Amino acid sequence: MALATLIACETGVRLIGPSISKDIRHIRQFPKIAQTLDQDRRLRILFLGNSLTKAGADVDAFKSELQKNQLDPACAVTAPDNTVLFDWYYVFKNVFESTDKAPDMVIVGFYKAQMEDSTKTFTRSFGHDFCNLRENATEVFEHEFTEFEDRASFIISSFSSAYTYQNRIKKRVMDVILPDCRVAMSRLNRMEKAAGESRQAKNRVKPPPTYNRLKRFIAMAKRARTHVVFVAMPPGNWSLDTEIPKIVEHSGMTFVDCRIDSLPTLPSDYFSDGYHLNEAGAAIYSRFLAEKLVPEIRRLTSRR
Amino acid sequence: MLFNSYIFWCFFAAVIVLYRVMDHKRQNIMLLAASYVFYGSWDWRFLSLILISTLVDYFAALGIERSKTESRRKLLCLISVCTNLGLLGAFKYYGFFASQAVALLNAAGLNVTASSLQIVLPVGISFYTFQTMSYTIDVYRGSAKPVSNLPDFALYVCFFPQLVAGPIERSSRLLPQIVNPRTKRPGDFAEGLHLIVMGLFKKIVIADNMAFIVNAVFGADISTVSGVDCLAATYAFAFQIYADFSGYSSIARGLARWMGIDLMTNFRMPYLSGTPREFWSRWHISLSTWLRDYLYIPLGGNRGRALRTSRNLILTMLIGGLWHGAGWTFIAWGLFHGVILCVHRMFEKRDRPSRRGAVLTRLKTPASILVMFHLVCLGWLLFRAETIGRAGDMLWRMLTDFQPSDISAFCLASVAFYAGPLMALELWMIRTDDPLRLMKAHWSARAAVYSYVAVMLLIFPPRVHSEFIYFQF
Secondary structure, eight states: OHHHHHHHHHHHHHHHHHHHOHHHHHHHTHHHHHHHHHHOSSOEEEEEOSHHHHHHOOHHHHHHHHHTTTOOOEEEEEOOTTOOHHHHHHHIIIIIITTTOOOSEEEEEEOGGGGSTTOOOOHHHIIIIIOOHHHHHHHIIIIIOOSHHHHHHHHHHHHOHHHHTHHHHHHHHHHHHSTTHHHHHHHHHHHHHHHHHHHHHHHOOOOOOOOHHHHHHHHHHHHTTOEEEEEEOOSTTOOOOTHHHHHHHHTTOEEEEOSGGGOTTOOGGGBSSSSSBOHHHHHHHHHHHHHHHHHHHHHHHHHO | OOTTSHHHHHHHHHHHHHHHHSOHHHHHHHHHHHHHHHHHTTOTTHHHHHHHHHHHHHHHHHHHHHOOSHHHHHHHHHHHHHHHHHHHIIIIIHHHHHHHHHHHHHHTTOOOOOOOOOOOOOTTHHHHHHHHHHHHHHHHHTSSOOOOOHHHHHHHHHOHHHHTTOOOOOHHHHHHHHHSOOOOOTTHHHHHHHHHHHHHIIIIIIIHHHHHHHHHHHHSOGGGSOHHHHHHHHHHHHHHHHHHHHHHHHHHHHHHHHTTOOOOOOOSOGGGOSSHHHHHHHSSHHHHHHHIIIIIHHHTTTSSOHHHHHHHHHHHHHHHHHHHOSSHHHHHHHHHHHHHHHHHHHHSOSSOOOHHHHHHHHHHOHHHHHHHHHHHHHHHHHHHSSSHHHHHHHHHHHHHOOOOOHHHHHHHHHHHHHHHHHHHHHHHHTTTTOTTGGGGSOHHHHHHHHHHHHHHHHHOOOSSOOOOGGGGO
């Protein structure tokens, strides 16, 4: 009976998963997005990131700014929630690079430690949504998951939707059972993080960050003949490790600083929740970015 | 290797496959090797300590049996006890007592510093040292015969399901099951599966979801939490520690059951106790009975005047508190339980009711259960807080600040959501005082419960699992 219940859960999640989550629907659209972009004869630009990019990339404002400079690229956005470079690497690899649908330019928006090797997200979505077990297992086990538990979780999530999406389902159920639970959980998260950081600060010194994954991403983009633009995104004037722009520019790619000091026309009330740009803020950010990228886009257009 | 990790289950799958195809002698050797692999997976250096304890107690017990003089028997027993307590003292208590001694001497005006040794606490040391000590003491008392097969005895000490967090097994229960061939019994698989699944449910769904709330509130700046927040977090901790520990014990019993070995029941619906004495007959039963048999009764037990009995109770509970950890909060927790046992004893009726009468009495006094639960929660506040001062601050807040918040609402709702069904099940089980009552229920009731457990295990684990609490003891 318990086994039947588990099978029913798995079947149910596979069937209704896309209908309960906008993010799952977005992820399921990636192959179609890649196909549509690839079939466009214009210069192809992809925005790659997480919800900050999803909220911040106003494609219409971006394109209208470029059109003032007689540039008219095709644009698309692939920005799954709660992801970092750890995930974007495999999204780009599996959806674009390995299918020969790599765009001419990819704009990767990041925030704080999202480019560091030590920053990883939840293995379950990673294994189920962004990776192909057969094709990526070797690379994942070599570079990303060296612990047995992480590898086991990666393998199981490759097969099971219920296992992968359990946290999303849990949140939906908790929203119904305990309304406003997200506010309390968010506050408890901050309290626990503060308590944990204070304990860790007493116990150990954090080692300096490394960026091997960033270098692998750039190498992969080069093989696919894609120019990568890395954008340090708002909000705030967070501390940027100068190693990142050094690595990016040394490899011939582009770095754009869009933190708050570079965007004086972007005050705090242009963020819907303190982190994600609202409509007005996204338009300002996207136009600013487009203006910065005009020379590069012109160069790529003339190369085609 | 945690019970709720994939690698443990791969390990156990290999163990059980080998177990099924081997004869009794090879089974024991294989289990011994597997137990050392299991224990060494935490830190291979810990193996030397468990080997020391095993060898000292094995030879001491044999020596006690063969000794002709009482003084020699006593000496060998003393060597065993001192070795085990010495290991415990060195690895668990040295740092605490050294720092307290230094603080005391400095307060007296003597400028003293102590070298700080970074001693790693070996996992499970409190459990296996008590287990082996009980063996030697039982042999000394004549209530047990020593075993003359070292591998069998070593397996008794390090049997992996119960090695790192109990139950603390007596030699009279576990050794015969090791020494003698095990037979396959019809209900072993079903009962083992029931115990394992329920144990995983308690640990992963209840304990780990409560841990997130408890860690946040107990670690927060006291000015940022209200009294109701503190109360709610204390309730959450009460269910976290119960689900964590009883879950572990349940998994341990289930694993052993699959190998045809019966480990003792360590928890019997403790939060439905109406008195302190009843609580300690239902909570961590293996430790409470150990303390009763090897400390409380030798001190004199309740034979004597009330003051002496109270002294014995308080001393026993103090040691019980100290067993849990080297810290003033654990000592205070033990003292607290000692005091409530003494106070209860003063007001207890002389005639103890029969077991059936006890069940009926319990049903008639939900108020006593509620009061006892809150007394236990007060103890947990001391147990969980980082310092006594912190416990005091939280208690003061509870008594003076009645402002609810989104956190307290969330905490209380989470406790009801995660732990409520378990308590409902236990309320049903306590009618016959049988922790395995569900196994005898109608198939539809079992199906409903197991389906619920399966869904909760699939959908409601937290993102990050916490370690078993009792591993730190």
